[in-house]
Amino acid sequence: xxxxxxxxxxxxxxxxxxxxxxxxxxxxxxxxxxxxxxxxxxxxxxxxxxxxxxxxxxxxxxxxxxxxxxxxxxxxxxxxxxxxxxxxxxxxxxxxxxxxxxxxxxxxxxxxxxxxxxxxxxxxxxxxxxxxxxxxxxxxxxxxxxxxxxxxxxxxxxxxxxxxxxxxxxxxxxxxxxxxxxxxxxxxxxxxxxxxxxxxxxxxxxxxxxxxxxxxxxxxxxxxxxxxxxxxxxxxxxxxxxxxxxxxxxxxxxxxxxxxxxxxxxxxxxxxxxxxxxxxxxxxxxxxxxxxxxxxxxxxxxxxxxxxxxxxxxxxxxxxxxxxxxxxxxxxxxxxxxxxxxxxxxxxxxxxxxxxxxxxxxxxxxxxxxxxxxxxxxxxxxxxxxxxxxxxxxxxxxxxxxxxxxxxxxxxxxxxxxxxxxxxxxxxxxxxxxxxxxxxxxxxxxxxxxxx
Amino acid sequence: xxxxxxxxxxxxxxxxxxxxxxxxxxxxxxxxxxxxxxxxxxxxxxxxxxxxxxxxxxxxxxxxxxxxxxxxxxxxxxxxxxxxxxxxxxxxxxxxxxxxxxxxxxxxxxxxxxxxxxxxxxxxxxxxxxxxxxxxxxxxxxxxxxxxxxxxxxxxxxxxxxxxxxxxxxxxxxxxxxxxxxxxxxxxxxxxxxxxxxxxxxxxxxxxxxxxxxxxxxxxxxxxxxxxxxxxxxxxxxxxxxxxxxxxxxxxxxxxxxxxxxxxxxxxxxxxxxxxxxxxxxxxxxxxxxxxxxxxxxxxxxxxxxxxxxxxxxxxxxxxxxxxxxxxxxxxxxxxxxxxxxxxxxxxxxxxxxxxxxxxxxxxxxxxxxxxxxxxxxxxxxxxxxxxxxxxxxxxxxxxxxxxxxxxxxxxxxxxxxxxxxxxxxxxxxxxxxxxxxxxxxxxxxxxxxxxxxxxxxxxxxxxxxxxxxxxxxxxxxxx
Numbered sequence: 001x002x003x004x005x006x007x008x009x010x011x012x013x014x015x016x017x018x019x020x021x022x023x024x025x026x027x028x029x030x031x032x033x034x035x036x037x038x039x040x041x042x043x044x045x046x047x048x049x050x051x052x053x054x055x056x057x058x059x060x061x062x063x064x065x066x067x068x069x070x071x072x073x074x075x076x077x078x079x080x081x082x083x084x085x086x087x088x089x090x091x092x093x094x095x096x097x098x099x100x101x102x103x104x105x106x107x108x109x110x111x112x113x114x115x116x117x118x119x120x121x122x123x124x125x126x127x128x129x130x131x132x133x134x135x136x137x138x139x140x141x142x143x144x145x146x147x148x149x150x151x152x153x154x155x156x157x158x159x160x161x162x163x164x165x166x167x168x169x170x171x172x173x174x175x176x177x178x179x180x181x182x183x184x185x186x187x188x189x190x191x192x193x194x195x196x197x198x199x200x201x202x203x204x205x206x207x208x209x210x211x212x213x214x215x216x217x218x219x220x221x222x223x224x225x226x227x228x229x230x231x232x233x234x235x236x237x238x239x240x241x242x243x244x245x246x247x248x249x250x251x252x253x254x255x256x257x258x259x260x261x262x263x264x265x266x267x268x269x270x271x272x273x274x275x276x277x278x279x280x281x282x283x284x285x286x287x288x289x290x291x292x293x294x295x296x297x298x299x300x301x302x303x304x305x306x307x308x309x310x311x312x313x314x315x316x317x318x319x320x321x322x323x324x325x326x327x328x329x330x331x332x333x334x335x336x337x338x339x340x341x342x343x344x345x346x347x348x349x350x351x352x353x354x355x356x357x358x359x360x361x362x363x364x365x366x367x368x369x370x371x372x373x374x375x376x377x378x379x380x381x382x383x384x385x386x387x388x389x390x391x392x393x394x395x396x397x398x399x400x401x402x403x404x405x406x407x408x409x410x411x412x413x414x415x416x417x418x419x420x421x422x423x424x425x426x427x428x429x430x431x432x433x434x435x436x437x438x439x440x441x442x443x444x445x446x447x448x449x450x451x452x
Numbered sequence: 453x454x455x456x457x458x459x460x461x462x463x464x465x466x467x468x469x470x471x472x473x474x475x476x477x478x479x480x481x482x483x484x485x486x487x488x489x490x491x492x493x494x495x496x497x498x499x500x501x502x503x504x505x506x507x508x509x510x511x512x513x514x515x516x517x518x519x520x521x522x523x524x525x526x527x528x529x530x531x532x533x534x535x536x537x538x539x540x541x542x543x544x545x546x547x548x549x550x551x552x553x554x555x556x557x558x559x560x561x562x563x564x565x566x567x568x569x570x571x572x573x574x575x576x577x578x579x580x581x582x583x584x585x586x587x588x589x590x591x592x593x594x595x596x597x598x599x600x601x602x603x604x605x606x607x608x609x610x611x612x613x614x615x616x617x618x619x620x621x622x623x624x625x626x627x628x629x630x631x632x633x634x635x636x637x638x639x640x641x642x643x644x645x646x647x648x649x650x651x652x653x654x655x656x657x658x659x660x661x662x663x664x665x666x667x668x669x670x671x672x673x674x675x676x677x678x679x680x681x682x683x684x685x686x687x688x689x690x691x692x693x694x695x696x697x698x699x700x701x702x703x704x705x706x707x708x709x710x711x712x713x714x715x716x717x718x719x720x721x722x723x724x725x726x727x728x729x730x731x732x733x734x735x736x737x738x739x740x741x742x743x744x745x746x747x748x749x750x751x752x753x754x755x756x757x758x759x760x761x762x763x764x765x766x767x768x769x770x771x772x773x774x775x776x777x778x779x780x781x782x783x784x785x786x787x788x789x790x791x792x793x794x795x796x797x798x799x800x801x802x803x804x805x806x807x808x809x810x811x812x813x814x815x816x817x818x819x820x821x822x823x824x825x826x827x828x829x830x831x832x833x834x835x836x837x838x839x840x841x842x843x844x845x846x847x848x849x850x851x852x853x854x855x856x857x858x859x860x861x862x863x864x865x866x867x868x869x870x871x872x873x874x875x876x877x878x879x880x881x882x883x884x885x886x887x888x889x890x891x892x893x894x895x896x897x898x899x900x901x902x903x904x905x906x907x908x909x910x911x912x913x914x915x916x917x918x919x920x921x922x923x924x925x926x927x928x929x930x931x932x
Contacts, residue, residue, distance in 0.1 A: 002626075025625065025626035025627060025630075026626050027626055033836060040609060041518070041607070041609065041610075042607065043607075044607065044608060044609060044626065044627050044628050044629075045626050046623050046625070046626045
């Protein structure tokens, strides 16, 4: 697909990287020629220097023939306007980053409709929802809910002396009555799709699926339960903090937000009447202890400085806070933070890339058994894809154990009549099902791609 | 330094070389010539070396930086010329390896300077290979490899940038591989059109192929001792016009292809290029009028020679060594200017010359109005200060290299005119110069030392100096 990206900031660059890797033709627009030449040096793209609301710049970038136009400059209004112009010129799909709270809460639908936007993205809001899901299941480091709500993939890390370490996957089912499936295991940098003989070790990060009704039972059986975080402390009063706090307050948790900017504190006070807002420097350990760091269920660092987030999270983990969520913007820092033992890391940039990739894959193939949803799991090292089974899929009604799949492919779930089914070798894919496939090392566009 | 990736790419180059050499092999089969074995042995060597490199290197990561781009390009060209020279030596038609190497460097860099004293005695297969190397070298060896092998590297722009001539390299399509494909497509179509036109004028197929390759790559190897002089006026005109065509920036042809013809006519570089051609033709016409009978012959002689020199091809229809001093001086000057950036031609490039002249005027105005702010404009856009300073630096480095080589040639027992024009003709990838290296003579008289020196000059000129100097510098091979 031909995709134009206006704005080569942090999000823009991550998007360009992800889309080029997928094999799309990408054209980057930025008014800063130095930022642009940096991008051209690293990625195989064309750069057009200029302001993205300028018709001539858009024409030079070929907006009239673009399949997708994504505006991620620093200004909401610029994004909306350039999307509108691109759409008028003939771009098929337009996506604008709209971050301002006023737009998001009051008239987003109206704007999307009037401007002809296919989608608006708000990285902070997406990140906040990610964090919210994790806080609901604190023993998991990451929870991916497929839209139907009846299928979840939970990532968790096997701690030292976990009862699961040294257990083979095949024996696991005997140990536990609940129906579940281990989809992927990350050991060090390597991601495995395990077969029955795979032996788990402590320190592994595993992704597992189970029917939502059985998840709690399962986690209890594996002695992995941890109660939902009810008392949350948030460091930094960013936009993400606002969306997260709002969500948490609505679900009845207590929220404390610490920020050092008096003006920002005032604004948050106005917007979030239920939350406790503390004016102070979060790097001050005395302050954190005074505000009850030892008593909280979860501690979330959301300042705009990655280094600060990582170090303060590290301090909190030394204070034995049960659950710590760290926001890291720069992709390079994510492995460093994991090395420090910070397991739950949220990156707004990565979240946005996932959302856009999901959309491009879905648009790529509108006939056949196309991708309906795509989720990056295991820090982006594996993918979970949801396919619709169409009549031209040749392997329906054949038991799974008789089909030869490609390497590193696993059918993690079949959704039939809105009910999730954890498949065994005797189950078969039927017409009209939705199939969830876990893969690593493949780029899948169609369900037929999984057959060897 | 990603050495494995460098070696891997060089392996692909070697294999590509073997594949390309199949064409002259076919020619020698058709003409039943003994040089067939020379080609087969060389293909074997090239294939073996390439496959070994590809199999043994196994790069862990495909990421390369500007540094690797320079190294890949400079070694690729040395390997192509080094292997390309083998058939001449094995077949015994050019016994000395240094001579054969000079001939092949001259081929791949599209220079067309020859050490052969009797071209017509050579076997057809070798003559074909010599000219075919012009065609490959014209658009670039690595651009070719990039066009046929998908995803050679994640950051192939560094290779494209190191190999494509001109101050700035613009991609036509978002992917470097697609850009390479389009460039080659345009190149192939123009080549085919010229071959058909030459056949139509009654030139035999083999000669049409050889001369079209020479024109398309702006090289200049022919099959006859007197170059193009013995062909009919129609054929001379076709070759002259195509020489000018191949000197035009290929991006403009792409613009025509996507029907943006208006922006083609807005190109500053194109107008400057045509302007220089017309002025030079007029000057030479007036100057040599008394030497030829009739206007049409004078015009044809001057158009052909100007087109040949400015496009850095080096074909000749007349011995311009015998022309008056003014005409020879004009030829020397347009040797330096060369043709448009992004074409197959050599030289300094018209766009650089235009930017330099405009920068000089800006400097003058700045002296009169020290506080005035001015930008240099090119193609309707202001030229960035970075580009501007890199163009002026390039000109300085260019002059330094030319003068160094000119100095080293001073050991040879030839006139200053001969040495200077030989330096310029090699550095700017033209071929024939003036004096003892004029269109009717050859470079055979130079010593081996000077032949190697001039080979380096040709490579420096084709790769625009930096890649060769930086790529061959052992410092860049050091581990980080």
